[in-house]
Amino acid sequence: MTKIFDLPTNLVEEILSKIPFKYMREVRLTCKQWDTLSKSRSFSKMHIDKLSEIREGESMMVAWIDYDLYLMRVLLVDNEDPIVEWKGKLNQQIKISKVFHCDGLLLCVLKDDATKVIVWNPYWGQTRSIECRCPSYGYNMFSYALGYEDKGSCRSYKFLRFIDRYVDYATRDEFLWYEIYDFDSSSWKTLDVTPHWRIQFCHGVCLKGNTYWPASQRKREGDVLNDHIICFDFTSESFGPLLRLPFDAGYCDYVTLSCVREEKLAVLLTHNEAGPMEFEIWITTKIEAENVLWSKFLRVLEPDLAPLITCNGFFVEEENKVAMGFVTDLSITTFNIVGEAGYLKKLKLVECLEIDIQCARGANACSYVPSLVQIKQPASGTKRKEQSDLEKQRCDQNMSRLVAFKKRSKFW
Incomplete structure (x- = not known):
């Protein structure tokens, strides 16, 4: 036989x-x-x-729910209820407080270990642990971004980590530290950055190897609201100019970015100034280093002052002209699918993910495509590349300043 x-x-x-x-x-x-x-x-x-x-109307995504990651597939069918398939829980032992996606890789910030981050390819089950030079003292202290430099025959992966925040709002004292890690050399480098922008604790998104954030102009008398985006180029290891968004955000508004099929950017504006809550979504039709063009994708009035899509994370399905994301309201977390002409589907976590969670303490999602990328590991038996004297001095100075600012600040 x-x-x-x-x-x-x-x-x-x-x-x-x-x-x-x-x-x-x-x-x-x-x-x-x-x-x-x-x-x-x-x-x-x-x-x-x-x-x-990808079948028409189908999307794959990674969902972050209460420090765990789940793989999901969403299928929208004409005149039928949407199908949400639970593909499984990705992490087994570690708990993840933040996750960032780029090119099929996930950069995971750990909930219970502030000394390192994990880069992970879920398809291969391959990981790389990267030791941080400075522990993350607080949940929101550092911002992160994963990206790559395209070298033609291969991609060189890097990740950016930075603190850019006020130490004292009254005196407007600030602390800035921008550093980048190179997978090829297994080394950290402090970047010379004099920001003319401000990123307000927003989650960045990766598009074609670079990362974009909602941002505002930086002014001593007070920062304007998010009405631009800014890009970090991992090839030049530098930030580009502020690029104008297609709207003016108000004081009660939230601006969030997402990626569409790893080909375009989408921006969500949620606002409720002196009237019913509503959101609108725009998608890029052209994006270059110093120019970006937008087209309005969807605008929805939200009844009963209840948000249908939140600033925590969303993604869009262009063919069916819908937006999707997690929302927690009245102790119930749902996965919402919102479209034109009043189209709305709310699926409870228990129903769509087959997990016993009624109300998530935190939930968001990003689109995901499996990848053949092999995570480069440090050469076996070799020591980590020594820092130059100048780099060691800059790192030590930033560490000393950070410890001193943390002691005097009420907000850290």
């Missing part, structure tokens, strides 16, 4: 490629032959292609 191990390799690859993403770890643990096959380039490409086949 023919056994599966007797079949041609290409046929075994075809059979195993039909196995859902969440069971790949079990496939690799079955035997050495399947472990080796599952890591081959030909199988991985076939499996990724099947996972990435």
Whole structure:
């Protein structure tokens, strides 16, 4: 009798490629032959292609809920209720306080360990732990961004970490520290940054290797509200100019960015100034280093002063002209799908994720596409690259200033 191990390799690859993403770890643990096959380039490409086949109205996303990550697939069907498939929980032991997506990789800030971050490719199950030079003293102290420099035949991955905030609002004293980590050299570098902008604790999004944030002009007498975006270029390791948003935000408004199929940016404006709550979403039609053009995608009035999509995170499905995201209201967390002409679907977490959570302490989502990217690991047996004397001096100075500011500030 023919056994599966007797079949041609290409046929075994075809059979195993039909196995859902969440069971790949079990496939690799079955035997050495399947472990080796599952890591081959030909199988991985076939499996990724099947996972990435996007049917009309379909989206894949990573959902962050109460320090755990879940893989979900959303399918919108004409004249039928949306289908939300739970593909499995991604993390097993560690708890994650923040997550950032770029090119199929996830940068994870840990809830219970402020000394390091984890970069993770969920498809391969591959991780790299990166030790931080300065522990994160507070939940919102550092901002993060993951990106890459495109070198033609390969991509060089880096991540940015920075503090840019007031120490004392009365005197307008500030503390700034921008640093970048290079995966290739396994080294940190302090960046020379004199910001003419301010990023107000917003979550950045990665597009084609660079990261964008909502931002405002920086003024001593008080910062204007978010009416621009700003980009960090991981190739030049520098920020670009402020790029104007297609609207003026008010004092009660929130501005949030998202990525559309890793091809465009989307911006959500949620506001409730002297009237019913409403939101509008714009999508880029052109984005360059010093120029960006926008087209209005969706505008929705929100009844009963209850938000339908929040500033915590959202994404859009262009073909069906809908926006999606998590909302917590009256102790119930729902996954909302909102569209034109009053279209609204609210799915409770218990129903759409098959997890026993009625009300999440925190929930957001980002679009996700599996990736063949191999995370570069430090060479075995080699020591970490020594810092230059100047870099060590700059790091020590920033550490001393940070400790001193933390002692005198009421807000840290």
